[in-house]
Amino acid sequence: MSIPILEMRSISKTFPGVKALSDVSFQVARGEIHCLVGENGAGKSTLMKVLSGVYPHGDYSGDILFDGAVQVFKGISDSQRVGIAIIYQELALVPEMMVYENIFLGKEIRNGIVVNWNETIKRASEMLKKVGLDVNPAEKVRNLGVGKQQLVEIAKALSRDVKLLILDEPTAALNETDSENLLNLLKGLRNEGATCILITHKLKEVMAVADSVKGFRGGRTVCTLDAKKGEVSEQAMIKHMVGREIDNIYPPRKHITPGEVTLEVKNWNAYSPELGRQVLKDVAFNVRKGEIVGFAGLMGSGRTEVALSIFGNPAGYDLSGDLMIKGQKKELRGPEDAIKHGLAYVSEDRKGNGLILIQDVKQNVCLANLLEIAKRGVVDGNAEVKVANGYKSSLNIKTPTVEQKVVNLSGGNQQKVSLAKWLFVKPDVLILDEPTRGIDVGAKYEIYTIINRLAQEGMSILLISSELPEVLGMSDRVYIVASGRIAGELPIAEATQEKIMHLATN
């Protein structure tokens, strides 16, 4: 057996108060796709940050051997130099620059001190062909969809002679087609001899591409599975990741007879002056008390636009149509007004517009309903802590104290904080936009349980999700959104993945 391209020996890394990695060792063989799986906070990303030099040598204990030699990385540039490239979930492209500029950014092809643009464009085109991306290299990155941007990022990495490509949740923001393309690309690159480390929560993807799988739990490695020996299965991975077997990913639910209609929308049209096009056309739907209504559809189909246009229209669309809350026609002047009328919107982008990362848990939880804990405009700090502690225990938010800054929490726990914030508003209608994106199986199950409980208590829930199994597993009724229209409505008994996909893609 040849020497592995990468070997990490007993890596340990401690943050103040937390042991993020304890004694982790692992190897990656040449030309394989090695998947890292584990709950959020299990240590996968931390390990990759150690590997890429984000945490410089001396910040951790243990050894890194790359290409058979011990490596001491003082920063990201050191790891790049030996041929390690890491692509994060948040893309590192300059939106205002063109594709070819981005690909060679920081490694410009030059003649003396001037950039050789012709050669740059030529080489960029080759790279784009290699990753199977058919766009004009002179297109601005901002005009590309997330899936294509991801491919540009990979092209950028490949242009630098990478020996090891690390992808941290590359498909989290992609729709199914783009995800599939990306995975096929990875397989193609592997067949040409490239080595990849792939971090993902989607076990189906692991099944599709992995040559070997490393399971993480609580900062340790708990298993190594080899695909050739047939060890890789969803059940096996879940078992190792959570330390228990999960038979059912979706908690059982008592289907109650839904009550009166709480929210109804008719002839709903939205025009975005910013984009210069119609984003919603003739949308109509309703949701009843105690009902979970799923909104399925591809990324960019208009699901989020539906939610935002109802929730006080912060994006400033030109709206027309009827919005009825509890049978009464309303016009909402902004999110503030929407909240007053019993709506709540848990945003899909918790870091971008959901939470205030630099503030602590209690401040985030109470933000949307400060008046509840204030007397004559003065916030009762003690009541605030009490409220936050209440949600901390009822939603099982894992944080040492509610004074912890939200930026320090794992994705699943951030999502719970976001949920807590909106529950504290005590809404009648809760709009959940991708509530489980980027969070692990265990936390997902907890969030599903909470959603079910809320519906049982009489809340109306609008569940927007890209994951079809989630929509099918949770909803009472499903609307399918496609190109800004409601393409169909299915009662849960009749809904299948195939039917939904059929409607969503037509």
Next chain:
Amino acid sequence: MFKNLQNLLRQNIREYGMYIALFVIMVIFTFTTNGIFISSRNLSNLLNQTGYIAVLAVGMTLVIVIRHVDLSVGFLAGFLGAIAAIALEKWGWSVYAVVPFVLGLGVIGGLITALPVARLGIPSFVASLAGWLIYRGLLLLVTESTGTISVTDPVFVAIGNGYIPDIPEIGILNGIHKVTLLLGIIGIIFYVVNEINDRRKKQNYNFDVLPMNMFAIKLLFVAALVGGVTWVLAGYNGISWTVVVVLAVVAIYHFVTTRTVLGRHIYAVGGNPEAAELSGISVKRITYIVFGSMGLLSSLSGILFTSRLQSATTTAGTLFELDAIAAAYVGGVSAAGGVGKVIGSIIGALVMLSLTSGMNLMGVGIAYQYIVRGAVLVAAVIFDVATRRGAR
């Protein structure tokens, strides 16, 4: 016990760093000036000079917290100071009409700056730079025919130069300003009672509180500080009206920013405007409020400055805005938004003014003074960034 203290310091180094810096600067100048720096007279002057920058720094803190900047405040202060002088001297208005009138104009000025920022998303740098030019022009316009306008109204002049009255001599503590001393003592008692109440409330909720000995040290430290300053001030003319005004502004703004719903909303907008908007907070409204308050404090600064000089000049307010911005940054406000305390900015203003005052006493040339102040500014910000990274 010592270990406890060390821990406390380490955990809160960012918060206490500024106080320590101020303390060190004061000690150094006390030595280099043979004690003149810490004398009653100098300290009293120092506080009075800080006044008009301090109120601007308070307003600027909030502006920077919501990720904006307001460059127009210096000349707005200068212009409104001139308006106050004109109203008093030329129109013959009573001082009790002039002050609210000018303060009202200040609010309007702030709202005008906010208008393009909030409604059209124009960068505040540009909008307020336009204000800087316009107010400078207006200041010249109203002063150029007459040049400097002297102000003689005794009440108005007292705002920047007068001291709170004292009770007549009663035989003991001769030469000491007794009302000042009394206020200091009341202040200390108020602080201690408040802290004890707060601690008790927290204990009732079973929240973490400082250990008893640490708590006592903290109380003792603050009491000694307030007591010391009051004693020094009482040895000269007592507390000036300027200090009263600044203390009132700081008390109100500290309360609003730390305890009220409005304060939370301001910091939420600074921390993440999109999230704030979706949480039902109107970012526009907060922008108007913060710039309106900045305008209000600009006019207050103009009143303090005009009163202190007893005249309105053609160059009043020059570079005030940059002094205020520097004070805010030295005081730990983050340019990334959402972080910064009113008290910090006041300390920042005191640090910068102490440097000027101390170096003046030492006879350091003005050229070196600028260089030293620049170095201190950048050092303070580096310290702030470094400790923040450490806290992660």
